Amino acid sequence: MGFASGASVRSIQSSRSRSIKQLPVDSSNTYSSNLVIQQLGRSGNLENARGVFDNLQPRNVFSWGILLSAYTQNGYHSAAKAMFEKMPEWNVVCWTSAFQSISQSGHLADAKFMFDSMPERTVVTWTAMVTVYAQTGHLSKAKAVFDSMPQHNVVSRTAMLTGFSEKGLAENGRLDSARDLYHRMPQQNVVSWTAMIGAYSQCGHLDHARAVFEMMPDRNVVSWTAMMTALAISGDIDGAKATFDTMPEKNEVSWCLMEAVFAQKERLEDAGNVLAKMPVWSVISWTTMLAAYSHGGHLSKAVEVFAEMPDRNAVSWTVMLMAYTHNGHLYDAQRIFDEMPDRGVASWSAMVAAYAQNGRAAAARNLYCAMNQDGIKPDELFFKTILAACSHIGSVDEAWHYFVSMIADYSLEPSMDHCSAMADALGRAGRVKDAEELVKSMPYLPNASSLGALVGSCRTSSDVDRGAQAAKAMAEILPRDSAPYVALSGMCAEV
Known part of the structure; x- marks a missing residue:
């Protein structure tokens, strides 16, 4: 092992x-x-x-x-x-x-x-198994292990609740399960209260998240940060900032989150102001600003920030690599990769994906082999990244190569995200029937992502019948979302 x-x-x-x-x-x-x-x-x-x-x-x-x-x-x-x-x-x-x-x-x-x-086994090992399944996106298996536990305590219940709140809860319709688990807990702690804020937030129920926050007997910096996150997810950036300003205490996470919220909305001046007010500038806060310029397409600014950083970690090096990649500078991305003092699986993943996204399949495979020879074992996130990259450019053969490799070579079980990316690649290549069979054969109930990929494939191939079935299933998962109906109407209009 x-x-x-x-x-x-x-x-x-x-x-x-x-x-x-x-x-x-x-x-x-x-x-x-x-x-x-x-x-x-x-x-x-x-x-x-x-x-x-x-x-x-x-x-x-x-x-x-x-x-x-x-x-x-x-x-x-x-x-x-x-x-x-x-x-x-x-x-x-x-x-x-x-x-x-x-x-x-x-x-x-x-x-x-x-x-x-x-x-x-002890309750500690049972809980750890629940946690590792939940953290890798295998919620059904996490729930199966949880249900098999001979006894539960507040830690195991909170671990399961946290898994529900963090891993696709809205798409998998698990809010009722999370809520039921929460109300059946003989005692709740600040972690379980905070997990419920996250659960409601992920499902778009901001009012419920706020109600839980208001009812909390005790709040810590994590629960305040969760409420700030809920507001940011709902699009209420000013509300998130008001909550941030009201926090009785702030830590590095809350400061960096506020910076990241502004950065993701390309409010770079506001992000810079938050950075300027931070009591301590850590490598995380520097990297957040670096990522902001990178995602905003401000490559020269990203280069300046990277050059000025007093300290760098593997994440900051990888963010700089991705900044060059996103702006089409593959040579500079390779240079950064070669200069990295330490390369983890995320760094290798970013470089392999960069070649794949630019249609350099042979270079991507060679680097993948070099990664294995270097003793770096690809994980679930690696394959998620590379499959998404292959899907993005419609390279179905390459996507299938990596999809098979993760199962056959590394005994990794494909998650919902892996299957969705593979289905999307098949659909983009016009293999709608294969995409549909993959979605139906998954050991999970299809989520909005996998069904959305199938709907998109059907639209590209003008397959109205399959598209209608997928859109109907998607609408059952997201009854308040107009996307399935818009996709279906657009498909019919194009026929």
């Missing part, structure tokens, strides 16, 4: 050495040494925690489990994997820590394999 790359065991081992032997620890006292390892792990001092562990004799299962938990809690997933595999015996705590690590890394197939292999 593979884990997401974090700090390698080798890098951790090589970086420690200076002060380990000087620690006042009795390496023959297992109990006291375990306590020291635990405290060092909680403080993030993994170098010395590993040093105490290496010097400890004898070790017990708790020694192994404590260090494994420390790696997991600090995001060192590769080290956690290595620790788990070397353990002489496993107990439920060790299984749980290892599973938390792999689920946090986002590798769905590995998480499912370990979950199925566990001899005993």
